[in-house]
Amino acid sequence: MNWIPIKRITKLGLTNFWRNRWLSLASTLVMTLTLLIISTFVVMTLVINKTTDRIKSKMDITVYFKDTATTEEIANLQQQLASRADVSEVKYISKEEALGIWQEQQKNQRIKELVSSTENPLPRSLAIKSTNPSELNNINDYLSTDDFSLIIHKISYEENKAIIDKLLAITSFVKKIGWLFSSLFIIVSVLVILNTIRLAIFTRKDEIEIMRLVGASDKFIKVPFVVEGSLYGVIASVLALVLMVIGIYVVIAPLVTQYLGAGVTENLKSFFTSHIFYIILIQFLVGIVIGIGCSMFSIRKYLKV
Amino acid sequence: MIELIGVSKSYNLEGAKSPKALDNINIHIGKGEFVSIVGQSGAGKSTLIKLLICEERPSTGKILIANRNIVQLKPSELPYFRRKVGVVFQDFKLLPQKTVYENVAFALEVCEAYPEEIHDKVPRILDLVGMLKCKDKLPGEISGGERQRVSIARALVHSPKILIADEPTGNLDPINAWEIIELLERINKRGTIVILATHNKAIVDRLKRRVILLKGGKIVSDQMKGGYVI
Numbered sequence: 001m002n003w004i005p006i007k008r009i010t011k012l013g014l015t016n017f018w019r020n021r022w023l024s025l026a027s028t029l030v031m032t033l034t035l036l037i038i039s040t041f042v043v044m045t046l047v048i049n050k051t052t053d054r055i056k057s058k059m060d061i062t063v064y065f066k067d068t069a070t071t072e073e074i075a076n077l078q079q080q081l082a083s084r085a086d087v088s089e090v091k092y093i094s095k096e097e098a099l100g101i102w103q104e105q106q107k108n109q110r111i112k113e114l115v116s117s118t119e120n121p122l123p124r125s126l127a128i129k130s131t132n133p134s135e136l137n138n139i140n141d142y143l144s145t146d147d148f149s150l151i152i153h154k155i156s157y158e159e160n161k162a163i164i165d166k167l168l169a170i171t172s173f174v175k176k177i178g179w180l181f182s183s184l185f186i187i188v189s190v191l192v193i194l195n196t197i198r199l200a201i202f203t204r205k206d207e208i209e210i211m212r213l214v215g216a217s218d219k220f221i222k223v224p225f226v227v228e229g230s231l232y233g234v235i236a237s238v239l240a241l242v243l244m245v246i247g248i249y250v251v252i253a254p255l256v257t258q259y260l261g262a263g264v265t266e267n268l269k270s271f272f273t274s275h276i277f278y279i280i281l282i283q284f285l286v287g288i289v290i291g292i293g294c295s296m297f298s299i300r301k302y303l304k305v
Numbered sequence: 306m307i308e309l310i311g312v313s314k315s316y317n318l319e320g321a322k323s324p325k326a327l328d329n330i331n332i333h334i335g336k337g338e339f340v341s342i343v344g345q346s347g348a349g350k351s352t353l354i355k356l357l358i359c360e361e362r363p364s365t366g367k368i369l370i371a372n373r374n375i376v377q378l379k380p381s382e383l384p385y386f387r388r389k390v391g392v393v394f395q396d397f398k399l400l401p402q403k404t405v406y407e408n409v410a411f412a413l414e415v416c417e418a419y420p421e422e423i424h425d426k427v428p429r430i431l432d433l434v435g436m437l438k439c440k441d442k443l444p445g446e447i448s449g450g451e452r453q454r455v456s457i458a459r460a461l462v463h464s465p466k467i468l469i470a471d472e473p474t475g476n477l478d479p480i481n482a483w484e485i486i487e488l489l490e491r492i493n494k495r496g497t498i499v500i501l502a503t504h505n506k507a508i509v510d511r512l513k514r515r516v517i518l519l520k521g522g523k524i525v526s527d528q529m530k531g532g533y534v535i
């Protein structure tokens with residue numbers, strides 16, 4: 001492998017970048033902004049997706065029974081449910097257990113005292129876990145039939161479902177806004193970079209002419225511009241990453257700690273560090289693809305060899 | 306070595322056919338010749354030069370260089386062809402921010418030459434054109450005649466078989482101009498074909514070498530030891 005042409009081509013590309021440094025800076029900054037926006041939305045979507053998943057996996061159906069339902073009827077239903085393939089676990093919660101859970105959850109002493117073992121309005125219930133959260137709908141349908149309406153007071157599924165649906169709606173909203181902003185900024189950075197490379201080609205007109213005259217091969221004339229373009233991408237992705245780390249650790253983390261507590265901050269940080277390679281990969285790929293794509297386009301359009 | 310057979314060239318500008326810039330040109334140039342191509346502005350000198358360095362393609366006809374029809378060269382073959390033909394222009398075409406040495410070395414660098422080759426060749430060529438003493442100067446710091454020498458050095462760096470000079474003395478005073486022509490003659494004596502396009506009568510008359518006179522895109526005369534006649 002002959003490294004000399006590669007070295008010289010890279011050097012020419014770097015020289016281009018430096019000679020047009022103000023324009024290069026503008027291109028790089030616009031690209032940085034684009035990458036930041038893209039990765040911010042990617043992170044937001046990831047966080048919301050993860051939250052939705054977590055809630056989904058924790059989701060179960062709790063069937064609350066009327067006080068008129070007999071223990072036999074409840075045991076019957078429990079058996080029927082347990083025999084279903086899509087049910088992984090059915091747990092009976094007696095009035096006493098329900099009281100225990102209630103008292104554990106309530107911190108306010110006065111509310112705690114509202115319910116006592118002698119005067120216990122809390123219903124008996126069955127907590128049903130499914131093998132797959134998406135099957136919960138079928139179980140819900142099964143329980144909602146008239147056969148059980150006599151003994152069942154309430155099914156909790158509907159409430160949870162509303163929360164999940166809301167989360168899903170937010171996710172899709174964030175995704176749409178993300179696509180909108182990302183494409184807007186991609187368009188802007190593409191235009192800026194196209195123009196920068198075009199100017200670089202014009203300012204180096206004499207040099208290109210001489211290269212042609214002395215018999216420089218095509219790659220020597222064209223590839224330096226591709227190097228220049230990809231440099232925008234590489235520098236921008238590094239800058240975007242640095243800004244993102246600073247943004248999360250210095251700006252967002254203290255705010256989150258102040259308003260949502262240290263636990264959430266830890267979650268956010270660990271989420272960021274565990275997904276950092278994914279974020280770097282996205283930034284790098286988008287940056288390089290835009291940079292190289294733009295320079296290739298400009299070369300085709302403005303560089304006649 | 307160089308053969309033009311029935312070469313015509315017309316530029317099509319926006320569909321309208323303009324008169325032919327070159328009309329049925331037939332020239333044969335043998336090894337070691339020094340040929341001056343003369344004629345008024347618009348006679349077709351520049352077009353002929355452009356055809357010879359493959360900058361333009363003829364509308365009809367063949368151009369054989371070393372028995373190869375350069376009209377049919379593929380774009381990927383062009384760089385290799387251009388390395389075998391050195392070209393010098395009136396406006397020197399030197400890079401202002403590079404030194405004399407770097408300007409000449411640049412021609413080798415972009416053609417994938419090894420550093421040892423560059424270190425070896427560039428000083429020798431600069432010495433040949435008498436510019437070794439100025440190797441670290443920028444083109445802005447030397448005279449027009451010296452710049453043209455550097456430009457000739459750059460054209461010679463690939464050891465071409467043919468050197469084409471398009472009005473190389475156009476920007477120079479008579480003394481400097483003559484020095485450049487003497488340099489071209491010296492290069493010619495080493496075996497390189499020199500094709501000189503000029504409208505400098507004094508030079509052509511003094512050279513006493515082959516002169517091809519162009520007028521209106523046609524060859525009017527082709528004399529082996531000619532002078533400048535219009």
